[in-house]
Amino acid sequence: MNFKRKYFRKIPVTISALEQTFFIGTPCSQFSNHDLYKLGIIDKQLPLSEGTIFLPAKIGKFSTINADGKIIIRKDLPKETFYQEIFYKWKQWHGPDQIEKEGNKLIARERYQRQRLDAPDVRVTVSNIDGELFFLIKCEPNEEHLLHKLNLALEIFNEFDVHINSRNGLITLPHNLKAVDWIILKSGTITVEEIQEVVEKSISQKLKKTIRPVILQRLNYISSFSPDETVIGVAGYSGYIIHNFPNLDISVLESEFPDNATYIFDYKEWEPLSKLSKTEIIRNGLEKARVIHDEYWKEKIRKLLNPRSESNENNKK
Numbered sequence: 442m443n444f445k446r447k448y449f450r451k452i453p454v455t456i457s458a459l460e461q462t463f464f465i466g467t468p469c470s471q472f473s474n475h476d477l478y479k480l481g482i483i484d485k486q487l488p489l490s491e492g493t494i495f496l497p498a499k500i501g502k503f504s505t506i507n508a509d510g511k512i513i514i515r516k517d518l519p520k521e522t523f524y525q526e527i528f529y530k531w532k533q534w535h536g537p538d539q540i541e542k543e544g545n546k547l548i549a550r551e552r553y554q555r556q557r558l559d560a561p562d563v564r565v566t567v568s569n570i571d572g573e574l575f576f577l578i579k580c581e582p583n584e585e586h587l588l589h590k591l592n593l594a595l596e597i598f599n600e601f602d603v604h605i606n607s608r609n610g611l612i613t614l615p616h617n618l619k620a621v622d623w624i625i626l627k628s629g630t631i632t633v634e635e636i637q638e639v640v641e642k643s644i645s646q647k648l649k650k651t652i653r654p655v656i657l658q659r660l661n662y663i664s665s666f667s668p669d670e671t672v673i674g675v676a677g678y679s680g681y682i683i684h685n686f687p688n689l690d691i692s693v694l695e696s697e698f699p700d701n702a703t704y705i706f707d708y709k710e711w712e713p714l715s716k717l718s719k720t721e722i723i724r725n726g727l728e729k730a731r732v733i734h735d736e737y738w739k740e741k742i743r744k745l746l747n748p749r750s751e752s753n754e755n756n757k758k
Contacts, residue, residue: 445600448503448592456591456603459582464604464612465594466577469567480565480597481676485621489574492615493567496622496677503592508677509698510560510720520551524701524735528654545655547736561586562677562718563593568615570604577604577612622678623715626671636671637661640682643673644697656697662739663693663703666746672711678719685711686746691729693746694722703738705730705745 442455456463469489472480477487481498499505530543563586568577576598578590594601604612626636640660644653663684664671674681680697685708692711694704706714706728714722721727732741 442603443600444591444595444603446595448595449588452588452591456587457583459603459605461582461605463580463582464568464575464577465580465591465601466565466568466575466604467594467598467601469574469576481679483621483624483675486619489567490619491567491569491574492617492619494564494618494620496562496564497593497597498676498679501596503589503596504677507561507563507589507593508719509557511558513556513558515554515556518554521554522549523552524549524733525652526655526734527651528658529651545658549735557720557724559724560718560720561589561593562720563590564620565597566615566618568612570612575604622675623683624673624675626673628667628669628671633664637664639673640664640671643675643679643682645680648697653697656695659703659734659738660695663695663742663746668693672715674719681719681722683711689746689748691745693742694728702731702733703742704728705732 444453474487477489479498479500481495482489482493486493486495496508497504499508524547526545526547528543528545530541532539533542563578565576565578568575578594580587580590591601606612624639626639628636641657644656644660646653648656660682666684666686668684668686669688670685672683672685682695684693684695686693687708690708692706692708692714694706704723710727714727717725730745732738732745
C-alpha cells in the first residue's frame with residue numbers, strides 16, 4: 442500500500458484494519474544528500490548503512506511536535522509571571538544627527554500557564570529489505586501515536602509504503618543501532634571562534650530577530666567560562682546546547698526554546714542524560730538547579746561557573 446497526501450485527519454481504514462506489527466517507510470535511494478541533511482542526517486552517518494537511527498529534524502508541524510512536544514495554553518489555571526529578554530534597536534538624536542543604538546531589555550508580563558505535552562520521540566531506522574535500504578518507522582495496531590507516525594512519515598518522506606513481509610518472512614529492525622544525537626566539540630581541538638560558529642549555525646534562523654541575538658548572547662556568556670566540552674544537538678535535538686565543566690562537576694543546558702530557564706545538571710550524569718529524549722531531560726526533574734532568565738541570570742551563572750569570584754567577594758566583606 443502506498444500513501445501520498447499532505448496529512449491524515451484520521452487513520453485510513455486499510456491501516457486501522459491491520460492486526461499485526463507493520464512498518465511505514467520509503468527507499469533511501471529516493472533522497473539526495475541535500476535531502477538527507479534536511480532530514481537530520483549528518484556527514485558522520487554517510488554513506489547510510491543498516492542500523493542507522495535518528496530523530497528527524499524539525500521541518501514542519503508534525504516533526505516539531507515529534508521532537509519538542511506540544512504546548513497547551515492552560516486558561517483554566519491562574520496566570521503566571523513570564524520573563525522574556527528581547528534585543529531591540531532604536532534611533533537617538535546626537536546633535537543634528539540620528540544614530541542607531543541597540544541593547545536588551547527584560548519584559549515581565551502575566552500570561553496563561555503553559556503545559557508542554559511529552560514529545561512522541563518517534564525515531565527513523567535504516568533497515569535492509571530484500572537487499573535495499575529503507576527508512577522505516579515501526580507501528581503497532583491501534584497504538585497511541587499511530588496517527589502521529591503516519592503524518593510524520595508523510596511530512597518527512599512526502600509519501601510512504603506499508604511493509605509487513607519481505608521475501609525472507611516478517612520484517613524486523615536491525616539489532617545493532619547507531620544513533621548520533623549530539624556532536625561533541627572538545628576545548629583545545631578547535632578554536633573558541635570555531636566552536637562559536639558551529640553553535641551559532643545550530644540555532645534556528647527562524648527565531649524572531651528580537652529573540653535570537655539574546656539566546657546567542659547567553660550561549661557566548663556561558664562559553665566565556667571556558668567549558669571543557671561544548672555538546673550540540675543535531676537533527677531533532679537541534680537547538681539544545683550543553684556546556685560541560687567537569688572541574689565544577691556540572692553541565693549547563695541552554696536551548697533556543699522559551700522554557701524560561703537554564704538547566705544545571707551533575708556532570709557525571711551527562712552520559713546517561715544524552716541518551717534520553719528531550720522531554721525526559723527537561724521534564725523528569727533531573728536537574729540540580731534551574732536559573733530563570735531574569736535580570737539576575739548573569740550574576741547567578743557567574744557564581745556557578747566562577748565560584749572563586751564569589752569567595753573573593755565574600756572575603757572583601
